[in-house]
Amino acid sequence: MAEQRMKPLVGIIMGSDSDLPVMKPAADILRDFEIEFELTVVSAHRTPLRMVDYAKSAKERGLKVIIAGAGGAAHLPGMVAAITPLPVIGVPVKSSNSIDGWDSILSILQMPNGVPVATVALNASKNAGILAAKMIALSDEQLSGKITAFMQTQEKAVQEKIKLLSDEGWPNSFDVK
Numbered sequence: 001m002a003e004q005r006m007k008p009l010v011g012i013i014m015g016s017d018s019d020l021p022v023m024k025p026a027a028d029i030l031r032d033f034e035i036e037f038e039l040t041v042v043s044a045h046r047t048p049l050r051m052v053d054y055a056k057s058a059k060e061r062g063l064k065v066i067i068a069g070a071g072g073a074a075h076l077p078g079m080v081a082a083i084t085p086l087p088v089i090g091v092p093v094k095s096s097n098s099i100d101g102w103d104s105i106l107s108i109l110q111m112p113n114g115v116p117v118a119t120v121a122l123n124a125s126k127n128a129g130i131l132a133a134k135m136i137a138l139s140d141e142q143l144s145g146k147i148t149a150f151m152q153t154q155e156k157a158v159q160e161k162i163k164l165l166s167d168e169g170w171p172n173s174f175d176v177k
């Protein structure tokens with residue numbers, strides 16, 4: 001019998017399959033948090049009607065937030081945000097032939113008033129996944145607990161590095177108890 005899948009809460013879309021290596025960390029962190037997601041290619045320029053259909057149907061299909069990654073002209077996140085009432089998180093992708101990624105950063109960041117896209121750093125799809133998880137956690141206490149645990153794990157890792165530097169003899173008068 002086919003596995004019964006829950007409805008996805010997060011939609012991860014990208015302009016091309018060549019964006020997948022950059023966008024995969026968003027999927028990985030959502031998996032870690034056990035949040036259902038879907039992932040597909042939607043191109044603003046090469047499949048404009050698919051983009052409109054995706055954005056128009058996203059809310060009624062049960063999605064709560066969309067993560068959209070694109071490189072170059074990178075119109076996908078902004079155009080999806082222009083159509084859907086859902087929050088859209090934009091991931092600027094540094095494509096191989098681009099001008100250091102500035103093209104996609106500015107395309108996604110510089111939205112007109114009234115049409116926000118929450119833009120993360122260049123290639124920072126993991127942060128997009130964490131931000132999406134925090135949005136979903138607003139109405140999910142169990143998930144909120146998992147995110148708090150994740151934050152504590154990060155903090156512990158830094159504490160260990162602080163101790164390591166100190167053990168190596170680097171002077172630091174800040175943490176002396």
Ligand code: RP5
Pocket residue numbers: 014015016017018019043069070071072073074093095
């Ligand atoms: C953008 O153009 C895509 O998001 C991708 O970052 C870039 C290159 O796409 P391909 O030519 O590799 O399909 O639309």
